[in-house]
Amino acid sequence: MEAKSKDRLDINSDNNTPDGPSATLPRTLGVISATAVLVGTTIGSGIFRSPASIATRIPNEPLFLIMWVIGGLFTLCGALTYAELSSVLPQTGGVYVYLREGFGRLPAFLFGWSQLTILRASALGAIATVFSEYLIRLLETNSPEGFASALLSVGIDRAGAVHYLAAISIVVIAVLNVVGVNISAALQNTTATAKFIALILLVLASFVIGGRLPAPEALQNLGPAGTTTVTSFGLALISVLWVYDGWADLTFVSGEVKRPERNLPFALIAGTAIVIGVYLLTNLAYLHLLDINQIGHSKLVAADTAFRVVGGTGVTLVSLAVMISAFGTLNGSMLTGSRIFFAMSDDGLFFKKIAAVHPKFKTPHVAISLAAVLAVIFVMVRSFEQLADTFVLGIWPFYAGGVAAVYTLRKKRPDIVRPYKALGYPVTPALFLLAATFLVGNAVIDDVRNLISWMSGRSHVEGAGGTLLVFAVIATGIPAYWIWQATHQRKSAKS
Numbered sequence: 001m002e003a004k005s006k007d008r009l010d011i012n013s014d015n016n017t018p019d020g021p022s023a024t025l026p027r028t029l030g031v032i033s034a035t036a037v038l039v040g041t042t043i044g045s046g047i048f049r050s051p052a053s054i055a056t057r058i059p060n061e062p063l064f065l066i067m068w069v070i071g072g073l074f075t076l077c078g079a080l081t082y083a084e085l086s087s088v089l090p091q092t093g094g095v096y097v098y099l100r101e102g103f104g105r106l107p108a109f110l111f112g113w114s115q116l117t118i119l120r121a122s123a124l125g126a127i128a129t130v131f132s133e134y135l136i137r138l139l140e141t142n143s144p145e146g147f148a149s150a151l152l153s154v155g156i157d158r159a160g161a162v163h164y165l166a167a168i169s170i171v172v173i174a175v176l177n178v179v180g181v182n183i184s185a186a187l188q189n190t191t192a193t194a195k196f197i198a199l200i201l202l203v204l205a206s207f208v209i210g211g212r213l214p215a216p217e218a219l220q221n222l223g224p225a226g227t228t229t230v231t232s233f234g235l236a237l238i239s240v241l242w243v244y245d246g247w248a249d250l251t252f253v254s255g256e257v258k259r260p261e262r263n264l265p266f267a268l269i270a271g272t273a274i275v276i277g278v279y280l281l282t283n284l285a286y287l288h289l290l291d292i293n294q295i296g297h298s299k300l301v302a303a304d305t306a307f308r309v310v311g312g313t314g315v316t317l318v319s320l321a322v323m324i325s326a327f328g329t330l331n332g333s334m335l336t337g338s339r340i341f342f343a344m345s346d347d348g349l350f351f352k353k354i355a356a357v358h359p360k361f362k363t364p365h366v367a368i369s370l371a372a373v374l375a376v377i378f379v380m381v382r383s384f385e386q387l388a389d390t391f392v393l394g395i396w397p398f399y400a401g402g403v404a405a406v407y408t409l410r411k412k413r414p415d416i417v418r419p420y421k422a423l424g425y426p427v428t429p430a431l432f433l434l435a436a437t438f439l440v441g442n443a444v445i446d447d448v449r450n451l452i453s454w455m456s457g458r459s460h461v462e463g464a465g466g467t468l469l470v471f472a473v474i475a476t477g478i479p480a481y482w483i484w485q486a487t488h489q490r491k492s493a494k495s
Contacts (some may be wrong), residue, residue, distance in 0.1 A: 026362060029256050036193075037253065042246030043195055044329025045130030048281055048302045048322045049384070050239045055296035057236035059225035061287055063306040064295075066231070068283055071240035072276035079247050079272040081403045081429045083265035084422040086251050088409070090260030093343025094251025095402040102405025105349065106481055111398045112344040113477030116374070118470065119394045120340070123245075123333050124375035126387035128166035131326035133384075135165060138319040141312065143186030144441055167376045169327065173334050173371035178358065178365045180257040191328025198280050198321035202306060206285035207336075211308040219294040219304060222325065234442030241396070241439065242388045243279065247272050248399060249332060252340055261419035334371060341367040348488065349481075386466070393443055394470045399435035403429045443467045 029037070058064050082098075091097045100108035136158065139147040151161055214220070226232075250257075250267060257263050286301055289308045298304045302322060306314030345354035345367070358365040378387065406422060406429050422428055447467035453464075 008493035013464045027256055027258045029253065029262075029263075030258050032384040034250060034257050034267035035271045036262050037335065038247060038250045038267055039196065039274055040191055041249045041335075042244065042271070042275045042329075043199070043278060043325060044246065044332075045127050045322070045326040046239075046243030046245075046388075047279060048134075048318075048325065049130055049201070049299060050243050050388075051283065051295050051301045052297070052299050053385070054236045054239045055292050056226070056234040057239070058228050059292050059296060060228055061292045062294055063228060063233075065280075065283060065287070067236055067240055068279055071237065071244050072279065074432055075241070075244045075247055075277065076269075076272050077424075077432040077435075078403055079268045079423045079426045080401060080424065080434060081406050081418050082248060082251055083268045084418060084425075085402065085406055085409070086254050086268065087261045087419040090254045090257065090264060091343070093340055093347075094254055095398055096250060096252075096340050096343050097254075098251075098402040098405040099133055099398065100347070102408040103401065106478070107398075107401055108347075109344070109349050109481045109484075110474060110477040111137030111401075112340055112349065113480060114394055114398065115340045116370075117476075118378075118473050119391055120333070120371050121374035121393070122382075122387040123377040124330060124371065124457065125166065125379035125382060126172055126242075126384050127326055127333060128169045128375070128379055129162060129384045129387065131169050131323055131330060132162045132165035134300075134319045134322040134326065136161060137303070138316060138323070141316055141319070163380050166379045169378065170329060170334075170372055170375045172349045173327070173330050174368050174374065176331065177334050177368050178363055179361055181185040191324050191331065193319065195328060196278065198318075198325070199278055201319065202302065202321075203281045203315075204269050205207045205262040205283040205309045206288050206305060209309050211289045213308050213311055215290060215294055216304050216307055219290070219297055222293050222297055231442060231446050234438060235446065236445065237435075237439055238389060242392045244275065245392065246329065246332065246393070247275070248402070249297075252343075253335065265420040294463060334368065339368060349484065389466070390470055391430060393440065393467055394474060396436050396439055397474075400433050403432045403436075444471075 054067065055064055055377050058067055073264055082094075087095070087097050089097050089101060096108050099111050107424040136147070151157065156164065202325040247268070250264070250271070254260055254264060257267075282302075286295055286305055289305050290298065291300070294304075295301055303315045303318045308314075310317075341350065341354050341364075354364075354367050354370065356366045358362065382390075407426070409416075444467055447465065451465045451468065
């Protein structure tokens with residue numbers, strides 16, 4: 001067992017077909033593409049939509065900005081830790097591999113099970129929903145009568161159109177990812193560049209040109225803002241971390257990155273730093289033209305900010321930018337997330353067919369198709385808020401487990417070569433674990449409080465019990481693992 005573990009960890013990065021789950025996926029992603037995957041997957045729909053819910057929970061401008069800094073620092077702590085793990089374990093699956101090597105097969109299976117049942121579908125669905133919403137906003141702005149007539153002709157309302165267009169975008173992205181990783185990487189490079197330029201232009205226009213026009217009518221004559229509590233601060237952190245999410249997705253395609261011992265740490269750290277800088281500048285631009293109360297009432301805060309600069313033309317341009325951004329993020333999430341199912345299957349913890357590689361395109365086409373089907377189902381029945389909150393609450397315990405693996409691996413395997421060591425160890429990983437504990441603990445306590453209040457008839461809180469349901473679904477992976485292991489052992493005994 002020790003020799004097997006050593007073989008898995010001591011990977012020759014110059015070999016494009018190393019031992020382990022990534023052996024059948026070629027290393028085609030360079031450092032620029034790897035960084036673009038992280039930036040493009042992270043900077044997506046959240047920065048254009050989530051500031052409203054954050055400002056509602058933290059209606060104080062200094063605290064609002066401090067929250068973005070805190071979220072960025074915690075994310076950077078995770079990226080610095082994963083930079084070490086990715087240099088030691090540059091295999092397809094990322095967090096799945098870290099959990100397996102650090103704590104065993106059950107935690108790794110639970111991560112994959114959660115991705116399969118709720119997490120990846122929730123992420124893809126949330127991103128696709130924002131793409132669809134801004135596409136509809138663009139159509140309504142430029143051809144309101146034509147768009148209304150089109151909806152009537154097919155017998156669906158606006159809300160239904162959001163779901164259907166989101167589902168179609170998921171299918172399109174899945175096809176592009178099946179055709180080839182180089183195509184999806186090229187799309188990622190292009191959209192990452194486009195969204196980066198669009199945000200920088202919005203920031204520059206906000207400060208250089210300023211607010212030439214008053215805020216949209218819907219953001220005028222608002223009532224007084226609320227107050228901030230410890231609970232609301234914690235819930236706001238969920239929304240912030242949704243916006244920052246994507247930094248760990250690069251590790252899922254570690255097996256397809258060239259020279260992983262060098263390129264993975266660089267891409268993780270540089271990409272995360274770029275994202276933090278862009279987010280802080282963007283929020284400063286929002287606050288420059290809108291007050292905190294207006295941001296809290298603006299679901300399309302980027303469009304409303306652009307409206308103050310150049311009016312309706314700004315709304316159109318920003319809508320296009322958001323669509324490009326969300327489409328690129330959707331592509332990045334599909335590109336990286338499907339590799340988790342591939343790694344599980346190739347590791348003997350899921351159906352072998354899921355690990356099938358397309359004979360022509362050399363991509364895990366079955367895993368991609370599975371992720372797409374589940375995402376389409378989720379996006380047809382759930383709202384953006386439900387999808388985003390479900391993903392963050394479900395994924396962060398596993399992010400924390402992956403970070404904690406750096407401690408166990410340093411203790412269990414002090415002899416392995418570490419091309420990069422986490423900056424600030426052991427404090428850096430500890431800060432990330434502290435953030436994860438606060439995030440999950442606060443959400444669970446708040447959900448239990450809301451559920452008790454609802455069951456006692458004192459008040460009705462929409463979504464009460466949702467957090468507990470997420471963890472209940474994850475827990476179903478434990479008997480699923482036992483059943484899978486027993487079935488697998490019986491089949492092995494017969495053969």
